[in-house]
Amino acid sequence: MSLKLKALLKSPWVFHLSTGSCNNCDIEILDCLTPRFDIERFGMLLAGSIKHADVLLVTGSCNRQSVIRLKRLYEQMPKPCLVVAVGECSLSRGMFIHSYNCPLPLDKIIPVDVYIPGCPPKPEAIIAGVVKLIEKVKKDKLSEKTKKAK
Amino acid sequence: MTRESVLKDLKERFKADIVEVFDKSDKRVYIEIKPESLVKIANYIFYDLGARFNIASGVDIRHHIEILYHFTIEDINLLISLRVRLPRENPQIDSLAHSFEGANWIEREMHELLGIKFKGHPDMRRLLLSDEWPEGVYPLRCDYKEWDKDAIRDRGV
Amino acid sequence: MAKTIVPIGPYHPLQEEPEFFMLTVEGEKVVDIDVRVGYNHRGIEKLSEMKTFDQSTFVIERICGICSTSHPFAYTRAVEDVIPVEVPERAKYIRTIIAEGERIHSHLLWLGLAGHFLGYNTVYMWVWKLREEILDAMEILSGNRNNYAMFKPGGVRRDIKAEDIPDVLKKINSIVPTLEMLLKAIADDPVLHARTKGIGVLSKEEAINFSALGPTSRASGVARDVRRDSPYGAYDKVEWEMIVTENGDVFDKVVVRILEVLEAVKIMRQCLQNLPVGEIDLNIKDIPPGEGIGHIEAPRGETFHYVRSDGTNRPVRHKVRAPTFMNLPTYKATVVGETVSDATIILAAIDPCYCCTERMAVRNTKGKKLYNGEDLIKLSQRKTERLREKYKC
Numbered sequence: 001m002s003l004k005l006k007a008l009l010k011s012p013w014v015f016h017l018s019t020g021s022c023n024n025c026d027i028e029i030l031d032c033l034t035p036r037f038d039i040e041r042f043g044m045l046l047a048g049s050i051k052h053a054d055v056l057l058v059t060g061s062c063n064r065q066s067v068i069r070l071k072r073l074y075e076q077m078p079k080p081c082l083v084v085a086v087g088e089c090s091l092s093r094g095m096f097i098h099s100y101n102c103p104l105p106l107d108k109i110i111p112v113d114v115y116i117p118g119c120p121p122k123p124e125a126i127i128a129g130v131v132k133l134i135e136k137v138k139k140d141k142l143s144e145k146t147k148k149a150k
Numbered sequence: 151m152t153r154e155s156v157l158k159d160l161k162e163r164f165k166a167d168i169v170e171v172f173d174k175s176d177k178r179v180y181i182e183i184k185p186e187s188l189v190k191i192a193n194y195i196f197y198d199l200g201a202r203f204n205i206a207s208g209v210d211i212r213h214h215i216e217i218l219y220h221f222t223i224e225d226i227n228l229l230i231s232l233r234v235r236l237p238r239e240n241p242q243i244d245s246l247a248h249s250f251e252g253a254n255w256i257e258r259e260m261h262e263l264l265g266i267k268f269k270g271h272p273d274m275r276r277l278l279l280s281d282e283w284p285e286g287v288y289p290l291r292c293d294y295k296e297w298d299k300d301a302i303r304d305r306g307v
Numbered sequence: 308m309a310k311t312i313v314p315i316g317p318y319h320p321l322q323e324e325p326e327f328f329m330l331t332v333e334g335e336k337v338v339d340i341d342v343r344v345g346y347n348h349r350g351i352e353k354l355s356e357m358k359t360f361d362q363s364t365f366v367i368e369r370i371c372g373i374c375s376t377s378h379p380f381a382y383t384r385a386v387e388d389v390i391p392v393e394v395p396e397r398a399k400y401i402r403t404i405i406a407e408g409e410r411i412h413s414h415l416l417w418l419g420l421a422g423h424f425l426g427y428n429t430v431y432m433w434v435w436k437l438r439e440e441i442l443d444a445m446e447i448l449s450g451n452r453n454n455y456a457m458f459k460p461g462g463v464r465r466d467i468k469a470e471d472i473p474d475v476l477k478k479i480n481s482i483v484p485t486l487e488m489l490l491k492a493i494a495d496d497p498v499l500h501a502r503t504k505g506i507g508v509l510s511k512e513e514a515i516n517f518s519a520l521g522p523t524s525r526a527s528g529v530a531r532d533v534r535r536d537s538p539y540g541a542y543d544k545v546e547w548e549m550i551v552t553e554n555g556d557v558f559d560k561v562v563v564r565i566l567e568v569l570e571a572v573k574i575m576r577q578c579l580q581n582l583p584v585g586e587i588d589l590n591i592k593d594i595p596p597g598e599g600i601g602h603i604e605a606p607r608g609e610t611f612h613y614v615r616s617d618g619t620n621r622p623v624r625h626k627v628r629a630p631t632f633m634n635l636p637t638y639k640a641t642v643v644g645e646t647v648s649d650a651t652i653i654l655a656a657i658d659p660c661y662c663c664t665e666r667m668a669v670r671n672t673k674g675k676k677l678y679n680g681e682d683l684i685k686l687s688q689r690k691t692e693r694l695r696e697k698y699k700c
Binding site for chain 3: 207251
């Protein structure tokens with residue numbers, strides 16, 4: 001594991017991006033920050049700008065207008081970085097698979113490291129997902145495609 | 151103001167413009183009008199009867215395109231829907247955006263999703279679709295076909 | 308003075324619909340605003356036409372996570388208007404309970420965010436903690452924190468068990484003391500007054516012209532509420548008051564929302580206590596050809612659905628109008644003429660779940676970056692600090 005990746009795991013800063021979601025996953029991500037769940041105790045912090053972030057949380061079904069921004073944000077992100085797909089829409093587009101405005105699933109656009117299913121996933125599931133991601137990186141089990149991108 | 155007096159008044163005042171009145175229930179009335187008299191009647195309902203503009207909804211029903219303009223008169227709990235029928239080839243109608251602000255966005259939406267032209271609309275840019283969307287393809291028309299060759303529509307299992 | 312363009316958005320963590328605003332500013336003053344939406348367009352109207360009437364309820368629920376009750380409510384009422392039928396009494400009460408629960412959590416969510424923009428992060432954390440109680444109550448009632456899936460044309464899918472009612476009542480009653488204290492705190496705070504009073508005023512005439520809805524119009528003195536004007540559900544059987552204030556500024560919008568939460572608690576309590584016994588579902592088999600309209604009062608205003616059927620099991624056309632569609636253009640009337648540091652809270656006051664400030668950047672016409680999103684929140688928060696010192700509190 002590279003030193004950069006190791007440093008990233010201590011206190012991962014997340015940036016959250018909605019690509020045409022129904023807002024439910026976004027609210028649950030925000031719920032993680034508030035007193036009941038409080039992910040800040042694990043050192044996770046919601047970053048205001050993509051340039052400060054280590055982890056990209058993507059929600060929503062990637063509509064035509066936001067795909068352009070999604071690609072641009074992924075390019076701007078400091079590498080190495082990790083991508084987490086939150087919710088059914090960003091996993092497979094869920095019920096929006098036949099929508100004229102959602103042509104591609106997220107993992108065909110950028111490499112994804114962890115998928116958190118649910119509509120919406122509970123805050124507990126989101127926290128568990130991020131913890132799994134950290135363990136995955138620690139054990140050096142990232143896929144070849146992701147490694148290449150990093 | 152009662153429900154009967156409003157309907158009677160509308161029927162008398164716009165005798166020449168009304169094609170058909172369909173009295174569905176005590177809360178809903180559908181009035182079919184001639185497209186050229188839309189602005190006149192909509193203004194009367196909005197300003198003189200004090201109605202609220204709910205929304206307009208465009209429907210493509212194979213032979214022609216229909217627009218319904220929904221107005222609510224809250225005091226008497228009545229929802230008036232003005233129906234206009236437009237030809238499917240080159241549908242055009244006068245814009246209501248100058249009469250009241252609320253009609254501005256919905257006309258932009260109908261323009262891009264159904265391809266209806268609103269004559270005299272101040273700002274006919276795209277509202278919802280992205281810039282890469284091709285001109286002349288209207289997703290809510292019933293003969294819409296997928297134009298994007300790269301789109302993936304199966305889950306890969 | 309040179310004009311500067313301030314792009315706000317389109318990406319930010321909390322927003323309901325990612326939008327893109329272009330503020331044109333002269334110094335500190337906003338002189339023009341333009342909005343670009345469509346970052347969230349998923350073609351739901353078309354999708355709904357591909358599904359059966361029963362499946363559509365689930366698609367409609369996913370229009371918006373916060374309004375996941377309002378849309379199915381309006382949709383099922385539209386389908387019932389096509390036939391036409393009236394749902395059983397018990398189903399009406401259950402629908403009202405779920406709808407009011409949603410109103411409470413939606414308003415609390417907004418209140419927390421508004422606190423955050425004004426530099427009161429205490430309010431943000433506090434109110435969101437309070438909101439968890441309501442989400443717990445909804446989980447007891449429906450089995451999920453959001454997306455309740457309770458509605459179906461002709462009734463509800465799931466009954467409320469008698470043994471759950473005391474727990475739910477306890478949960479919803481527990482938020483009242485904190486809210487009342489919050490209301491007093493807001494009424495006494497000179498800093499909050501200075502930040503919100505007389506800011507972003509939407510006059511009564513403008514509210515009517517823009518056809519503004521919900522708390523946005525009620526704060527401007529336009530007494531519009533579908534629950535009162537065209538009663539549905541159990542709203543004509545319980546006691547509640549419509550909250551209307553006169554000034555139309557941000558302060559009034561805050562007050563209207565807090566008072567509405569208290570009213571919603573009142574409605575929920577009465578419904579749970581007087582829940583009638585009986586059927587919960589009509590088991591509708593066929594939908595005849597025809598058209599129907601359903602409109603209900605969502606937390607942000609009137610939600611309007613138009614459904615047209617041709618006698619098959621799928622709708623021919625399904626038009627959805629969310630309240631924000633009518634409320635968004637009122638920015639043109641409220642933001643112009645105000646300062647940049649107030650723009651965040653004015654844009655937020657209409658409750659589009661606005662939080663684009665996280666991705667906000669101020670650029671001058673040459674393209675040099677002046678402020679980013681965090682700076683703008685800081686700008687807003689610094690103004691609060693200054694005022695705090697001024698008022699010594």
